[in-house]
Amino acid sequence: MGIAPATKDDDLVTITGLTREFSSGGGFLRPRRTMRAVNDVSLDVPRGKVTGVVGESGCGKSTLARLVLRLLEATTGTVEFDGKDLAAQSQGEMRKLRRQMQMVFQDPYSAIDPRYTIRRALLEPFQVQGEAQTAAEAKATVDELISMVGLSPRMMESFPHQLSGGQKQRVGIARALALRPTFLVLDEPTASLDVSIQAQIIxxxxxxKEELGLTYLFISHDLSLVRYFCDRVVVMYLGRVMEILPGAEARPRHHYAHALLDSNFEPDPARRKVVTMLGGEIPSPFATIPGCAFAARCPAASELCKRERPPLADLGNGHMIACHHPMD
Ligand SMILES: Nc1ncnc2c1ncn2[C@@H]1O[C@H](COP(=O)(O)OP(=O)(O)O)[C@@H](O)[C@H]1O
Ligand code: SF4
Ligand SMILES: [Mg+2]
Known part of the structure; x- marks a missing residue:
């Protein structure tokens, strides 16, 4: 699954210096505090490939996803889609671009009225875009979408609660594909599914992707899954990029990426029991860390690590790492 380093023309999305701050407090006796959910992230998303983003819950993955689709405005930095700076687009232009970029959520039904049938849920994207369809067109559209994701047309009149988790996610994917996008951001699409169902969705x-020539940004907290499925893997920690693996066969050399691969380490805090390998707490997202963001938990941290932030440097072949003392 290895790929040659992409040229600029090969990139569908180019992210440069993307930062998003959130503030809290500011009331009486509560000082205003600011944190960077996404901190100076630069990243290219090559056309027709799967780019993975992986990291623990709270590291900024969903914020990044929303910034990339301009569902959220950046504090600084830019996102270019097919050469167009998203922040510079008018509402009308953005509306057109929206058809080309869609999101698949972990729980696709959180955004859908539970009283909607599958048919209605699949037709909703056209209504949102103000696109009128005749009854015959609407039927053809829904028939095609539902078979594309491997569901039976008999399910069309079902309601969400009558579907299994896997079936619901198939409907979520069909909805995202309704307007024929070129780019999908998949935000933990299999995180709530059993392992066997997860494999079917993947x-x-x-x-x-092959059939429709899609480009994916695939977000997960599971590095093993991401390494299996993605052409390149971006490892995030506390809003920053720690490592970019250029292919599935590339071995992680960042201490944090290694910790993520360790079977004792559960990156989902909801399911985390004991973290044996990593000592130390995740620093508060409001803390200002002068050095490496991972220093408090890293077994190899030196004085230099605590003092100076390691820049993201190229090891060759597009393998990037932000670490003063990479593993062999
Ligand atoms: N709308 C918001 N307001 C304030 N803080 C937010 C908001 N959205 C996300 N955050 C904070 O930003 C950080 C990253 O969150 P998120 O992007 O959801 O991470 P992930 O998807 O990796 O779990 C977290 O500390 C979260 O609490
Ligand atoms: S820079 Fe230092 S603290 Fe950070 S991962 Fe590398 S060795 Fe560990
Ligand atoms: Mg998330």
Missing amino acids: DLLESL
């Missing part, structure tokens, strides 16, 4: 995503 297979489906893989074949849809």
Whole structure:
């Protein structure tokens, strides 16, 4: 699954210096505090490939996803989609671009009225875009979408609560594909599914990508899954990029990426029991860390690590790492 380093023309999305701050407090006796959920992230998303973003819960993955689709405004930095700076687009232009970029959520039904049938849920994107369809067109559209994601047309009149988790996610994917996008951001699309169902959804995503020539930004807290599915992998920690693996076969050399691969380490805090390998607490997202963001938990941290932030440097072949003392 290795790929040659992409040229600029090969990139569908180019992210440069992207930062998003959130503030809290500011009331009586509560000082205003600011944190950077996404901190100076630069990243290219090559066309027709799967770019993975991985990291623990709270590291900024969903914020990055929303920034990339301009569902959230950046504090600083830019996102270019097909050469167009998203922040510079008018509302009308943005509306057109929205058709080309869609999101698949962990729980696709959180955004859908539970009283909607599958048919209605699949037709909603057209209504949102103000696109009128005749009854015959609407039927053809829904028939095609539903078969594309491997569901039976018999399910069309079902309601969300009558579907299994895997079936619901298939409907979520069908909805995202309704307007024929070129780019999908998949935010933990399999995180709430059983392992066997997860594999089926990944297979489906893989074949849809080939069939429709899609580009994916695939977000997960599971590095093993991301390494299996993605052409390149971006490892994030506390809003920053720690490492970029250029291919599935590239071995992680960052201490944090290693910790993520360790079977004792559970990156989902909801399910975390004991973290044996990593000592130390995740620093508060409001703390200003002068050095490496991972220093408090890293077994190899030196004085230099605590003092100076390691820049993201190229090891060759597009393998990037932000670490003063990379692993061999
Ligand atoms: N709308 C918001 N207001 C304030 N803080 C937010 C908001 N959205 C996200 N955050 C904070 O930003 C950080 C990153 O969150 P998020 O992007 O959801 O991470 P992830 O998807 O990796 O779990 C977290 O500390 C979270 O609390
Ligand atoms: S820079 Fe230092 S603290 Fe950070 S990961 Fe590398 S060795 Fe560990
Ligand atoms: Mg998230």
